[in-house]
Amino acid sequence: MEEAQIKVTDLCKNFKTYKREAGFLEMVKSFIKRDYVIKNAVKNINFEINAGERVALIGPNGAGKSSTVKMLTGILEPTSGSVRVLGSDPFKERSKVVRNYGVIFGQKHNLWWDVPAIDSYHLFKAMYDISDDDFRKRLKVVRNNLGIKDYLKTPVRKLSLGERMRCELGLIFMHNPKIVFLDEPTIGVDVVGKKKISDFLLRINKKFNTTILFTSHDMGDVDKICKRAIIINEGCVIFDGKISHLKKEYVDSKTLHLKFNKPLEQKTIFDKEIEKIGTSTYRLIFEKTESVSAFLRKVLGDESKEVIDIRIIEADLN
Incomplete structure (x- = not known):
């Protein structure tokens, strides 16, 4: 069995934060003796990621996502526990x-601020001997x-945030990496x-089996790009599994679109409220506990209404 590309075991990261109350007297005291608070940013987390996986690392601000990514990339040293990436620390x-x-x-x-983006691409070419x-x-x-194409010859400082992020993304793939760590790449x-x-990441993942670790607050992006999610809250892993399982556990509603052969006059169907979204198309929202199939059997068995199209809209994480 092939060894996991990323292996995290009992990983912890603590930060020492200087603490001082407001006021002149407290300021003077701080010169004599400083008080510190230890913040446990990451607490004994464990997970493995195999080659070619597309994994989302999600959670609220301050949950420990960025600290985890920085330890995986070697920017931060763990307080305890171990990280192995491609077999190395x-x-x-x-x-x-x-x-x-x-x-x-x-x-x-990663792009030089005052020069065109293409200059940074040529720098990467030299750095990675491409x-x-x-x-x-x-x-x-x-x-x-x-x-x-139209952005590469423009100085980076003149690009919008969204334009720059797309140029940044292109840059990190120039040396064909085995693993990409993307911390909020869709901001702006x-x-x-x-x-x-999202289309580019899926294409690269499929063609080169590139492993993707993706953090974002946009659950729509997570849903499109990743198949697995690791949720971190207060430094602890509280969920690690397939996105489809996450939806089943946390998404509370389903959407049904029905198109009839002619517009309906009523505002409900079998006591279910309907919303008109087209000439003869209607939207219905079902709670997690409600049966869509049972409702459809009733509608299709009603000879007074001819259904010509049915769409069940897959719930997303938003």
Whole structure:
């Protein structure tokens, strides 16, 4: 059996925070003796990620997501526990594994600020010793799939946040990494840009079996890109499983679209409220405990109404 690409065992990260009350006297006291508070950002978490998996790391602000990603990428040293990425310790052996990474932190940038984005691409080419032929091929792929052709020759400081994020994403794939860590990569990206990003990530994952670890507060993005979710809250893993299982456990409603051969006059069907969304198309919302199939049997058995189309809308995480 192939070893997991990422293996996290009893991982903990504590931060020492300086504490001082307000006021001049407290300020003077702090020069003599400082008080500290220990914050447990990550508490004994365990998980494994295999090659080619698309995993979402989600949770509220301050849950420990970014601290976890920083330990996985070797930026932070764990307080205790262990992290193994591609068989190595990413903090102690960072130079050994870093060339197999692609990393985006939404609030940081890999692109040089005052020069065109393409200059940073050429810098990466030199840093990762990418051949001329591979560079041309990969640049064409990211340029076309992410829609960044018109942005590459523009100074990065003149790009919108969404445009910059798409250029950042293209950049980290230029050296064909085995694993990509994407921390809030869709911040500030419009709907069209988000679709380009999700389509691109799915295409790269399928073609190269690239492992994707994705953090986001946009559950729509998580739903489109990932098949597995790890939920962290207050530094602890509270869920680790398939997105489909997460939906079953936490999504409380289902949506049904019915199209009839002619508009209906009533506002309910079998005591179920309906919402008109087209000339003869109606939307119905079902709670988790309600049976859609039982309702459909009644509707299809009603000779006074001819149903010509049925759509059950898959619930998303939003």
